[in-house]
Amino acid sequence: MSNTDNPVNGDGYPPLEQLPQHVGMIMDGNGRWARRRGLPRLAGHRAGVENLRHVLRASVEFGVKIVTLYAFSSENWRRPVEEVRGLLNILRDALGKEVGELHKNGVQLRHIGDLSPLSDDLKEQIRAAVELTRNNDRLIANIAFNYGGRQETSLPCAASSKPRLRLKR
16 A cells, blocks of 8 residues: 555654644543543643643644644632632733743734723733734634633523614614
């Protein structure tokens, strides 16, 4: 069988023309990973963020165009306060440490979700990262933070119930 007939090349990877253009990842299981190793849940969350660096680098190298990371759903606010606080700190730290390198590598960051419950400084940090990277075109990294089905249906409903001005034609 020739290499063109083989769905996997000699390196164990599919040929580049068969790679997806958009990859979605749900960041789930980090707390369980940590527990199995006798570590605190936040250590698992930090390890998950560390793995993202490798995933994003490989995505750029392989030519994947879009990665969507489902990082924190609106339902995650129900977790213990200390864990939520820790997750927000991990986000803050990751943005502070990684945005420059992501920008240098041509990664465009986008946010999916509701920023309103976040602190003003974290909102500004997210907005600044999105603005800094907005013209990058090697990879789009959608970060879904504070997203969710319930939220996505309730926000438009709430917006549609607000009084509107009617313009005369």
